[in-house]
Amino acid sequence: MDVASEHSTDHDAHHGPAKGFTRWVYTTNHKDIGTMYLWLAFAMFLIGGSMAMVIRAELFQPGLQLVQPGFFNQMTTMHGLIMVFGAVMPAFVGLANWLIPMMIGAPDMALPRMNNLSFWILPFAFGLLLLTLFMDGGGPNFGWTFYAPLSTQYAPPSVTFFIFSIHLMGLSSIMGAINVIATIINMRAPGMTLMKMPLFVWTWLITAFLLLAAMPVLAGVVTMMLMDINFGTSYFSAAGGGDPVLFQHLFWFFGHPEVYIMILPAFGIISHIVPAFSRKRLFGYSSMVYATASIAILSFMVWAHHMFTVGLPLAGELFFMYATMMIAVPTGVKVFNWISTMFRGSLTLETPMLFAIAFIVLFTIGGFSGLMLAISPADFQYQDTYFVVAHFHYVLVPGAIFSIIAAAYFWLPKWCGRMYDEKLGKIHFWWSFVGLNLTFFPMHFVGLAGMPRRIPDYALQFADFNMISSIGAFIFGTAQLFFLYIVVKCILTGEKAPACPWEGAEGLEWTLPSPAPYHSFTVPPKFED
Amino acid sequence: MVELNLTKGYWLFIALYLVVPQVSADLKYNMPVGVTEVSHAVHSLHMTIFWICVAIAVIVFGVMFWSIFHHRKSRGAKAAQFHENTLVEIIWTLIPLVILVAMAVPATATLIKMYDTSDADVDIQITGYQWKWHYKYVNDDIEFFSTLSTPADQIKNEAPKDTNYLLEVDQPLVLPVGKKVRFLVTSNDVIHSWWVPDLAVKRDAIPGFINEAWTKIERSGTYRGQCAELCGKDHGFMPIVVEAKSEQEYSAWVANKQAEKEAAKQAAAASATKEWSHDELMAEGEKVYARICAACHQPTGMGIPSVFPALKGSPVATGNVQEHINIVLHGRPGTAMQAFAQQLSTTELAAVITYERNAWDNNTGDTVLPQAIQAVLDKQ
Ligand SMILES: [Cu+2]
Ligand SMILES: [Cu+2]
Numbered sequence: 001m002d003v004a005s006e007h008s009t010d011h012d013a014h015h016g017p018a019k020g021f022t023r024w025v026y027t028t029n030h031k032d033i034g035t036m037y038l039w040l041a042f043a044m045f046l047i048g049g050s051m052a053m054v055i056r057a058e059l060f061q062p063g064l065q066l067v068q069p070g071f072f073n074q075m076t077t078m079h080g081l082i083m084v085f086g087a088v089m090p091a092f093v094g095l096a097n098w099l100i101p102m103m104i105g106a107p108d109m110a111l112p113r114m115n116n117l118s119f120w121i122l123p124f125a126f127g128l129l130l131l132t133l134f135m136d137g138g139g140p141n142f143g144w145t146f147y148a149p150l151s152t153q154y155a156p157p158s159v160t161f162f163i164f165s166i167h168l169m170g171l172s173s174i175m176g177a178i179n180v181i182a183t184i185i186n187m188r189a190p191g192m193t194l195m196k197m198p199l200f201v202w203t204w205l206i207t208a209f210l211l212l213a214a215m216p217v218l219a220g221v222v223t224m225m226l227m228d229i230n231f232g233t234s235y236f237s238a239a240g241g242g243d244p245v246l247f248q249h250l251f252w253f254f255g256h257p258e259v260y261i262m263i264l265p266a267f268g269i270i271s272h273i274v275p276a277f278s279r280k281r282l283f284g285y286s287s288m289v290y291a292t293a294s295i296a297i298l299s300f301m302v303w304a305h306h307m308f309t310v311g312l313p314l315a316g317e318l319f320f321m322y323a324t325m326m327i328a329v330p331t332g333v334k335v336f337n338w339i340s341t342m343f344r345g346s347l348t349l350e351t352p353m354l355f356a357i358a359f360i361v362l363f364t365i366g367g368f369s370g371l372m373l374a375i376s377p378a379d380f381q382y383q384d385t386y387f388v389v390a391h392f393h394y395v396l397v398p399g400a401i402f403s404i405i406a407a408a409y410f411w412l413p414k415w416c417g418r419m420y421d422e423k424l425g426k427i428h429f430w431w432s433f434v435g436l437n438l439t440f441f442p443m444h445f446v447g448l449a450g451m452p453r454r455i456p457d458y459a460l461q462f463a464d465f466n467m468i469s470s471i472g473a474f475i476f477g478t479a480q481l482f483f484l485y486i487v488v489k490c491i492l493t494g495e496k497a498p499a500c501p502w503e504g505a506e507g508l509e510w511t512l513p514s515p516a517p518y519h520s521f522t523v524p525p526k527f528e529d
Numbered sequence: 530m531v532e533l534n535l536t537k538g539y540w541l542f543i544a545l546y547l548v549v550p551q552v553s554a555d556l557k558y559n560m561p562v563g564v565t566e567v568s569h570a571v572h573s574l575h576m577t578i579f580w581i582c583v584a585i586a587v588i589v590f591g592v593m594f595w596s597i598f599h600h601r602k603s604r605g606a607k608a609a610q611f612h613e614n615t616l617v618e619i620i621w622t623l624i625p626l627v628i629l630v631a632m633a634v635p636a637t638a639t640l641i642k643m644y645d646t647s648d649a650d651v652d653i654q655i656t657g658y659q660w661k662w663h664y665k666y667v668n669d670d671i672e673f674f675s676t677l678s679t680p681a682d683q684i685k686n687e688a689p690k691d692t693n694y695l696l697e698v699d700q701p702l703v704l705p706v707g708k709k710v711r712f713l714v715t716s717n718d719v720i721h722s723w724w725v726p727d728l729a730v731k732r733d734a735i736p737g738f739i740n741e742a743w744t745k746i747e748r749s750g751t752y753r754g755q756c757a758e759l760c761g762k763d764h765g766f767m768p769i770v771v772e773a774k775s776e777q778e779y780s781a782w783v784a785n786k787q788a789e790k791e792a793a794k795q796a797a798a799a800s801a802t803k804e805w806s807h808d809e810l811m812a813e814g815e816k817v818y819a820r821i822c823a824a825c826h827q828p829t830g831m832g833i834p835s836v837f838p839a840l841k842g843s844p845v846a847t848g849n850v851q852e853h854i855n856i857v858l859h860g861r862p863g864t865a866m867q868a869f870a871q872q873l874s875t876t877e878l879a880a881v882i883t884y885e886r887n888a889w890d891n892n893t894g895d896t897v898l899p900q901a902i903q904a905v906l907d908k909q
Contacts, residue, residue: 062694063686070762070833137835143759149736150719150761153863238737239863244555244720245735279602281612309722309757310733311740314644318637325629329622336621339593344609346602357597361590368582375632377567377639378575380731381560384722384757389543445558450726452757457684459696461557504608 017518025120028112030097031415032117037094038408040122042484044086045401047130047475051079052171056439056473059466064457072456073141074133074165080144081518083171084262086126088396091404092265093118093176096204098415100180102509102516103198105189105525110182118175125168132158132165143454145255148236148247159229160493161223170215180204189508189526195209195286197513198507199466202289207261213300214257221250245310252303260299263363263395264292266403268333272507273351273410278345284337289331291337298327308379317376324374335364350502351425355406356399358433366394369444383443384454387447393440397476405432405483412487413501417515418494424486427433431479450515552576561726563603564748564773568729570639572901578632583751585891643729646741649711653702657714657721657734657756659865660763671786674872675700677766684766696753698826701770705779706749715741719761725754725771733758746773761865763824793874800876801899807883810896814884822885826863830889837865841889850886850895852878854905857882870906875899 017023017032019316027033058066067075070463081369097115109115128393132139137156140146151159184205188197196460197205213394215416227233234240236247262331304312304320338360347353371393373379382388413419447453451462458466500510508525509516559565562572598607607825652667665672675698682688684695691697704710714723716734723742732742746752754769774782819828826832830841840846845853857878860868869878879899886893 062690064684065686069765070836073759073762073764135835137833147720147759150759154719154761154865162821237863238735244737278600278608280608280610283612284614284618285612287618309731311738314641317640317644321636322633322689323642325633327623328629332625333618335589339589339596340617341612342593343596343600344606344611345596345600346606346608347600348602349597352909356591360593364586364589365691367787368586371582372575372578375574375578375636376641377571377636377729378560378578380643380727381571381575381726383731384724448560449557450561450754452724452755452765454759455755457765460690460692460694506659 006007010306015300019176027107028114028116029110030101030112030115030520031516031518033109033115034048034094034097034099035415036119037090037097037122037273039420041087041094041128041404044082044126045480046484048082048087049480051075051082052473053477055079056470058456059458060470061467062460062463067456069456070138070204072141072265074144074297075453076454077140077143077146078133081129081140082126083396084144085166086122086129088262088400088404089169089173090122092204092207092262092400093173094340095200095265095269095404095407095411096176096180099411099509100183100185100201100204100518101494102190102414102512103182103201103310103507104187104206105508105521105527106183106187107519107522109179110186111179114175115179118172118179120187121168121172125165126166127160129165132161135161136376145251146225147251148225148228148244152225153237155229158187160226163226166222167219170219173211174215177208177215180208181212184208184378189521189527195289196527198268199271199282199285199288200265200268203271203292207264209262210257210261210296210299214254214261217250218254218258221247221254222249245307248307248310252306255306257296257299257305259320259392259395260295262400264296267292269403269407269410270338270359271355272505273352273356274341274360276410276502276505277350277356278342278347280341280345281345282337283340284333286367287313287333288337289335295327297321298330302327304377305374305376308376309407310384321374321376326373327372328374331367335360335367339501346504348503350409351422351429352406352410354426355402356411356431358429359402359406360435362394362398366391367400369394382447384452385447386443386451386453389453390440390443390447393443397436397440402432408504410505411509412490413497414509414512414514414516416494417497417513418490419497419501420486420490422511424482424489428479428483428486431482435472435474435476435479439469439476440472442466442468442472551595563727563729564730564746564750565744566747567639567643567744570635570642570729571729574636577635580798581628581632600685601894617670642741646711646743648709649743650708651705651710652713653704653710654715655723655734657716657718657723657760657767658867659761660767661768662702662723662756663717666783669787669827671783671790673700675702675770675816675885677768679766682849690872692751695766696755696768697868698768698770701751701772703772703774703779703782704744704746705776706746706773707776709743709745709768712744714742716749717867720758721756721760721767722758723754724727724757725752725769727752727754728771731757744773749773749775749778795878797874800874801903803899805876805879805896805898807896809889810898812881813876814880815888817873817881818884818888821869821873822881830891840885841891846885847891847893850901851895851905853882853886854878854897854902858905859904875902875906878902 058072067321130321135158139158140162142151184201224235228235234242236242236244271282271288302320305324373382373391408427409420446462446465451458497514555861560575602665654665654667656663659673661676663674678697678699679695683690700787714732716736720733723734728744728813730742730744750773752771753827756767826840832839845856858870860866869898876899879897879902882897884894
């Protein structure tokens with residue numbers, strides 16, 4: 001707190017941002033860095049999205065039409081990696097950068113130089129990852145879960161570059177997490193106790209601890225791969241006394257918390273938008289905090305539900321089934337709270353609210369299929385089918401991604417001082433909503449009927465629904481180009497926005513003028529509950 | 530009008546959820562009921578949890594859409610002030626908990642049954658290979674590979690696709706009806722997963738480890754499945770076909786298979802001593818190559834750079850014959866190049882090696898005879 005405010009009063013506060021290219025390279029400003037994170041995430045979203053288009057185009061009809069199986073596998077792998085590490089995670093870090101200092105009444109993030117570094121690592125990490133596609137033998141082709149030994153002994157030579165880029169992303173995430181924790185712990189406005197923090201801040205604080213605990217495990221597991229591939233160890237090779245299943249335990253010990261890293265901040269966002277457009281305080285604030293914390297703790301005890309078919313002992317299978325089912329309880333509490341917030345409110349349905357309502361409905365559908373997947377005997381039928389693909393796309397697309405889009409519409413006026421076009425926003429919503437459900441809903445059915453995931457060609461009985469999915473995907477994909485248009489139009493020619501454009505919105509960020517000044521709060525604001 | 534659309538969309542949704550699983554028994558858009566006691570149990574777990582979810586969805590979304598409709602500012606709704614109620618929070622923590630416990634009980638019972646692999650009548654060892662399955666009848670001394678039989682021109686859209694496109698194999702796994710069959714599942718290279726939905730059996734095939742599973746099929750018939758774990762390039766092309774036969778038919782099949790094996794042994798012995806001409810070996814070798822090796826090394830012999838080496842002009846295929854024989858017989862451990870000594874007969878091995886040494890302008894002029902292969906095998 002001291003350091004930061006001194007720093008800002010000393011010099012920065014007296015001048016605006018530097019001009020031109022160096023502004024972005026050298027910047028330590030949370031808004032500039034947040035903006036760069038968001039644009040990077042959007043670019044990655046489009047790149048990962050085009051890979052999804054390749055996948056859906058190939059799957060439009062049975063038979064091999066556009067790409068060879070080897071390249072198809074590279075597309076599914078890269079699509080997953082880019083969307084998880086390149087689109088969703090950086091978008092949330094971008095939102096954290098923009099919003100946390102404004103929400104807690106701080107001038108900037110606690111560790112601004114590290115903030116710069118953790119952003120600037122990413123373009124290199126993803127550049128490297130994308131370059132592997134052009135290397136001999138092609139890019140990673142072993143799925144975003146990169147199970148050994150397919151990703152070690154049997155991998156293309158570019159795997160070492162893949163490992164390096166994962167290391168870079170991990171480094172960036174860890175630094176981002178440390179920064180978020182330091183900012184929230186030290187720089188809150190006087191009077192803002194922990195149990196008075198806005199929920200986005202709370203969920204991000206918990207997410208940051210998840211990142212700190214999970215990312216080192218990922219770094220560890222890729223390092224073990226590196227050793228197996230290049231230095232003759234046998235962590236994951238049975239022939240050398242190792243165990244391929246060990247890889248999966250380590251990967252999912254990271255991977256399941258990762259799932260919550262991608263959804264907890266979304267819970268936070270929805271907990272801001274729903275009360276704002278219901279003109280009513282969030283129902284059950286403290287139970288929301290406790291539910292988030294219990295989800296976070298449980299998320300470290302359920303990893304093997306991704307491994308029900310690897311041959312766990314019966315006791316293990318039962319433990320992970322029960323633990324996983326337990327997660328439904330706090331998740332349910334959240335959904336009930338949001339609905340009680342809407343209940344007897346005074347609702348209007350602007351674009352952010354439409355996305356938030358769709359989030360609640362569709363994320364819950366993803367939660368239901370998650371509950372089904374938790375039932376281990378039934379999971380023997382679901383595991384590695386399109387049912388799983390449907391499940392995690394329901395929690396990630398209308399879950400994580402809708403929440404990010406909702407946040408963009410909700411806070412854009414604060415970020416750029418201009419309003420987006422409400423009519424276009426609504427069109428974007430319905431366009432996305434239709435495309436998304438056409439894409440992912442039929443996947444439940446083909447999965448149940450027996451279509452495995454990650455295959456470039458399929459049996460004839462899956463043809464109709466695959467065609468529907470592909471059409472849906474093209475609809476959803478183009479809708480996001482429309483989103484780009486809406487955002488650019490808003491930044492360039494949108495109507496001027498007042499400090500608080502939403503009647504029901506509360507929080508310190510709305511007390512700042514729009515657009516928010518370069519250094520958010522140079523004097524700590526008075527915080528009243 | 531937006532809100533009205535939203536409500537409609539929601540009902541469409543529920544309607545889909547309600548109607549489609551019903552019709553789907555025929556349409557194959559739901560989980561199959563299957564043909565074993567376990568698969569029935571799994572199916573009923575699936576439907577139970579599904580209907581529980583539907584019920585919760587109707588109630589929860591019902592309340593939500595009701596308030597979206599009625600508590601709208603445009604309808605003059607004034608926001609209430611309440612924002613906390615501990616009792617309500619406790620209730621909606623406890624009710625789901627009770628539902629979950631109720632669900633866990635039958636799930637646990639089914640799982641315990643699935644894990645009971647004791648007292649099997651027939652043992653089958655299943656080994657995953659890139660990209661085929663190997664079946665070994667442990668008690669009957671029968672073993673064979675089972676490979677996709679859909680012709681390449683169907684996959685390339687050059688011929689009409691038949692009904693069982695991508696779900697057909699050259700040699701199905703034949704199992705007896707009404708007997709407890711135990712599967713011992715493992716892999717030769719990467720992780721695969723052996724899955725037949727109608728049996729509700731899915732087990733990962735992991736190199737260096739053996740997983741157990743079992744089934745007891747109630748009805749004779751043909752049941753099809755696929756590999757369920759990404760295992761490389763042709764993961765989508767290694768189906769599983771199980772043919773369940775009555776006990777008599779099964780015994781007859783076993784006897785027949787054993788006789789076939791005897792005959793094949795004699796034929797192999799005869800062909801191994803036969804005087805093969807260069808051209809005969811080339812013709813035979815081309816067939817074997819297309820069937821087994823082309824998946825990786827490509828029909829053109831060009832391989833895939835950095836993944837599967839080209840055999841055209843390769844130092845091995847144009848160099849020392851003995852080394853070429855060794856690598857084909859024993860593979861290169863820890864790479865996708867498998868050992869073919871057990872998979873192919875001496876004649877097939879001789880033929881494919883001869884073919885590789887002369888096709889695609891390799892033109893070494895070498896002829897490798899089955900006797901040469903036999904000599905190498907005898908030395909071990
Ligand atoms: Cu998980
Ligand atoms: Cu496979």
